[in-house]
Amino acid sequence: MAALKRFALAYLRNPAAGLGLLLLIGIIAMALTADWFFPRDPLALAGRPLQWPGANPRFALGTDNSGRDIAAQIFHGARVSLLIGLVATSIAVVIGIVIGALAGYYGGVVDDVLMRLTEAFQTLPNFLLLLVLVSIFGSELTTVVVAIGVVSWPATARLTRAEFLSLRNREFVQACRGLGMGDGRIIFREILPNALPPVIVYASVVMAVAILLESALAFLRLSDPNVASWGNLIGLGRDVLRVQWYVSAIPGIAILVTVLAVSLVGQGLNDALNPRLKGR
Amino acid sequence: MxxxxxxxxxxxxxxxxxxxxxxxxxxxxxxxxxxxxxxxxxxxxxxxxxxxxxxxxxxxxxxxxxxxxxxxxxxxxxxxxxxxxxxxxxxxxxxxxxxxxxxxxxxxxxxxxxxxxxxxxxxxxxxxxxxxxxxxxxxxxxxxxxxxxxxxxxxxxxxxxxxxxxxxxxxxxxxxxxxxxxxxxxxxxxAPMGTGPFRFVQYERGQFIIADRNPNYWRNNMPYLDRVVWRVVSDRSAAAAQMESGQLLFSPFSALSIADFTRLGRDPRFEVTTRGNEGNARTNTLEFNFRNPILADIRVRRAIAHALDIPFFIENFLGPFAKVGTGPIPTTSPDFYPANMPQYPFNRAQANRMLDEAGHRRGAGGVRFNLRLNPAPWGEDIALWSTFIQQSLNEVGIRVEIVRLDAAGFLRTVYNDWNFDLATGWHQYRNDPAVSTTVWYRSGQPRGAPWTNQWGWTDAETDQVIDAAATELDTARRKALYADFVRRANTELPLWMPIEQIFVxxxxxxxxxxxxxxxxxxxxxxxxxxxx
Missing domain, CATH: 3.90.76.10 (Dipeptide-binding Protein; Domain 1)
Known part of the structure; x- marks a missing residue:
């Protein structure tokens, strides 16, 4: 309990981190209340297309060029963006940790093979790889999320490996070996918890990038058109950008705020979890 | 001259x-x-x-x-x-x-x-x-x-x-x-070579094509222009900006966004018109795959046609450059256009009733059945139209999933693999129904030929009328045969062409x-x- 309180205090010492947390809570609240505020299908035809925000009291944020309520899409889109962020990040972090941990712990040939694999992924621009995956496997939401996860793991793997390299010969690890613990248990029960803080901080970066990747896909009209995502709204608004710029601008702001919130929270976690930065 | x-x-x-x-x-x-x-x-x-x-x-x-x-x-x-x-x-x-x-x-x-x-x-x-x-x-x-x-x-x-x-x-x-x-x-x-007023010079992929004046052209003292340059601009907004800056002088075939047609139409520097494209009318299609037993039922196809509020869609989405279509032969072709053919005006209650009669009662969440819709990836109107189909059919209990593919993938999936339920794109009408229209209905088209009858629909009477009209020398009898063709096409509804447009x-x-x-x-x- 005391540790938690210390953590909270360390986190909140940075006012930006506090702001980030507030924004993130706001976005989560939007996602949770979407059905309550906007019970209709957000993709349904709601009214005349391209009504400016405020022009019609029924549509606070106006309607897009398909006659859908933008506010409804923003609220329901928060779910999609958070879902994409969380799931894709989990996939990327799990793959990254497993590969990084094995490479860092065993070293030698295992390390060589896994790191060459990682480098192979890193040398490919991840957005191009994502485009290839989506054009092969289609643009269903599940496919898109998995594809984003699959292209985002290399940095996590390298980070984990670096941590494992510095931890694997520490006394407590030697002690575990001396006690006859299995490799699996040493890796996941003993070393990993110590290696985790920087990975958690980095995960916030992965999450922000994952949300941006989906938006970029949708901007190119390659994301799943059957879900109300912010990116889809931006992509749709591209055609009317010169006059009805709000169709793209409103979801753009939503993405900006979300990515900012996630990054600020990551920064706060970094400050709170990294003992060397204490009292900075 | x-x-x-x-x-x-x-x-x-x-x-x-x-x-x-x-x-x-x-x-x-x-x-x-x-x-x-x-x-x-x-x-x-x-x-x-x-x-x-x-x-x-x-x-x-x-x-x-x-x-x-x-x-x-x-x-x-x-x-x-x-x-x-x-x-x-x-x-x-x-x-x-x-x-x-x-x-x-x-x-x-x-x-x-x-x-x-x-x-x-x-x-x-x-x-x-x-x-x-x-x-x-x-x-x-x-x-x-x-x-x-x-x-x-x-x-x-x-x-x-x-x-x-x-x-x-x-x-x-x-x-x-x-x-x-x-x-x-x-x-x-x-690198084409011809007899025309301009001589091909260069094609730089992804950038430009150049053709220069042909000094030996057979029409005396023509052409007037020294050179024609085609600039490859795939992004609609960028092309609109280049029109405004004067880097492009002409954007053909509805290649800008519908919003920009309206905006540039108010600008005194530009003329936004369908004039000069009358010979290239197009209709927006709704193509049914008869290999899906649900769609092989004519009541379902007619119900779907009745579920679409075409005047609303045109007024609010396509603007002044489109009008309600009445079938495969557009009104721009007075020599062949037949009046008073079977139509499917918007009537949601009737659509619901017909679907009930076809035995597709609403199930959980009010859904009767699911369909996939493959829209062609060209043209902003096709994207808007496919969304409108999805929204409209949802209202009568048909859940539509839009499947987006690139051009090659779309043509392969629909016209070669037949792996679709509904598809939508453009039918282009070129001055006579025998040129590029009847192939959408005549059976026996080679598999994989795009924009032809790949629906799994065969109708001996339609085939007979199409063949007779293509070799009929008498103009009045030909027109009458094409009226029979449209009547049959609109009655059986292997595909529906409810919107008529001319390129802008x-x-x-x-x-x-x-x-x-x-x-x-x-x-x-x-x-x-x-x-x-």
């Missing part, structure tokens, strides 16, 4: 009524020589030779470099181009073209009947899309002398059909370039003599000039 043509037009009272009025405003102006015409070119093409591929993306370039036997005049009637005159025997099986003399290819060799013979037999009959159907019964082209080509058919070919088809499907290529080569792989396919051109007002024929964007631009 321009005055002669105008005088010629005015001699015919029937034609005079159709002469496009705005053109007259420039009539006194003296054409200015020189200048560079810059054209928006939105999609890369694998072929630029219109003898091999009939599509607007090819005509916009190849139509300036190569020429057809027959063109259309301002009133939409066949006009001489490479052929000076024509006549048919009473049995309709022999059609003789007298070719223009003194025409040379861009490499200096003379244009002769051997070129026509080669192009007709090797390209139109064997390779050209729609051409293969049109020339199916072409047996031989005789060349008694260098300037006479006699087309021999095994079944009657209506002269009117051939003359209306040739402006699109009658481009001639040089025999000496293609003979003895693999025609499909010939380098001239992307955005034109810088510095251009003169533009939009003066029903296929101007595709035509040769020999009389186009640029005011300073």
């Amino acid at each position: 321009e005055m002669n043509r105008r005088a010629l037009l005015l001699t015919s009272a029937a034609l005079a009524a159709n002469v496009v009025a705005p053109e007259a405003a420039f009539a006194q102006e003296q054409p200015r020589r020189g200048g560079i015409m810059t054209v928006h070119f939105p999609t890369e093409q694998r072929i630029l030779n219109p003898s091999l591929q009939a599509s607007t993306g090819v005509y916009i370039v190849g139509g300036k470099i190569q020429e057809p036997l027959v063109d259309l005049d301002a009133a939409g009637n066949p006009a001489p181009c490479l052929a000076e005159s024509w006549e048919a025997t009473p049995d309709g099986k022999t059609i003789t073209f007298k070719l223009r003399q003194g025409v040379t290819w861009h490499d200096g060799r003379p244009f002769t009947s051997a070129d026509v013979q080669f192009t007709a037999m090797e390209m139109w009959k064997k390779i050209l899309n729609y051409g293969t159907t049109l020339q199916l019964f072409l047996e031989a082209v005789d060349t008694p002398d260098a300037h006479t080509a006699i087309f021999r058919y095994s079944r009657p070919m209506p002269l009117n059909l051939l003359l209306r088809a040739l402006p699109d499907l009658g481009y001639v290529s040089a025999k000496h370039i293609y003979e003895g080569t693999d025609i499909r792989q010939n380098p001239a396919n992307t 051109s955005v034109i810088n007002r510095r251009l003169r003599n533009h939009s003066n024929t029903p296929r101007w964007a595709s035509s040769s631009w020999h009389d186009l000039w640029l005011a300073s």
Whole structure:
């Protein structure tokens, strides 16, 4: 309990981190209340297309060029963006940790093979790889999320490996070996918890990038058109950008705020979890 | 030349009524020589030779470099181009073209009947899309002398059909370039050579195409322009910006966004018009796959048609450039348009009732059944239309999942793999239903041929009417046969064409003599000039 309180205090010492947390809570609240505020299908035809925000009291944020309520899409889109962020990040972090941990712990040939694999992924621009995956496997939401996860793991793997390299010969690890613990248990029960803080901080970066990747896909009209995502709204608004710029601008702001919130929270976690930065 | 043509037009009272009025405003102006015409070119093409591929993306370039036997005049009637005159025997099986003399290819060799013979037999009959159907019964082209080509058919070919088809499907290529080569792989396919007013210079993939003035063009003192440059701009907003900055002078074939048509239409520097594209009407389709037993039920297809509020969609989404469609033959074709055909006006209650009667009761969440919809990836209107279909069918309990694919994937999935429930794209109508319309309904189309009947629907009566009309020489009887065809098509509803559109051109007002024929964007631009 005391540790938690210390953590909270360390986190909140940075006012930006506090702001980030507030924004993130706001976005989560939007996602949770979407059905309550906007019970209709957000993709349904709601009214005349391209009504400016405020022009019609029924549509606070106006309607897009398909006659859908933008506010409804923003609220329901928060779910999609958070879902994409969380799931894709989990996939990327799990793959990254497993590969990084094995490479860092065993070293030698295992390390060589896994790191060459990682480098192979890193040398490919991840957005191009994502485009290839989506054009092969289609643009269903599940496919898109998995594809984003699959292209985002290399940095996590390298980070984990670096941590494992510095931890694997520490006394407590030697002690575990001396006690006859299995490799699996040493890796996941003993070393990993110590290696985790920087990975958690980095995960916030992965999450922000994952949300941006989906938006970029949708901007190119390659994301799943059957879900109300912010990116889809931006992509749709591209055609009317010169006059009805709000169709793209409103979801753009939503993405900006979300990515900012996630990054600020990551920064706060970094400050709170990294003992060397204490009292900075 | 321009005055002669105008005088010629005015001699015919029937034609005079159709002469496009705005053109007259420039009539006194003296054409200015020189200048560079810059054209928006939105999609890369694998072929630029219109003898091999009939599509607007090819005509916009190849139509300036190569020429057809027959063109259309301002009133939409066949006009001489490479052929000076024509006549048919009473049995309709022999059609003789007298070719223009003194025409040379861009490499200096003379244009002769051997070129026509080669192009007709090797390209139109064997390779050209729609051409293969049109020339199916072409047996031989005789060349008694260098300037006479006699087309021999095994079944009657209506002269009117051939003359209306040739402006699109009658481009001639040089025999000496293609003979003895693999025609499909010939380098001239992307570096075309012709008899037209402009000579091909360079095609830089992804960037531009250049063609220069042909100094030896057969129309004296033409063309007026020094050069035509096509700039590859795939992004609609970027193209609109280039129109505004003057880097592009012409954006053809509805290539800008609908919002920009409205915006640029208010700008005095531009003319936004459907004029000059009347010969290229298109309808938005809704294609049904009969291999899905739900859609094989005619009650379901009719219910879907009744569920779509077309006037609402047009008023709110497409604006002034579209109108309610009534079937496969559009109103822009008065020679064939049949009135009072079966229609499916918006009626949601009836749609619901018909679906109930078909045995598809609403289940959990009010859903009757699920369908996949494959929209073609070209055209903003197709994207809006597919979303509107999804929204409208949702209201009657049909959940639609939109499946987005790139162009190649769309064509393969729908027309070759038949892996779809609903599909939507454009049907293009080219002056006569036999050119590119009846193939959407006639059974027995080769698998994989895009924009043809790949629905798994066969109807002996429809096939019979289509075949009879294609060889009927009497104009009135032909029109009556096509009315039967539309009645049958609208009754059986293998696909539905509820929206009619004409391509929109955005034109810088510095251009003169533009939009003066029903296929101007595709035509040769020999009389186009640029005011300073």
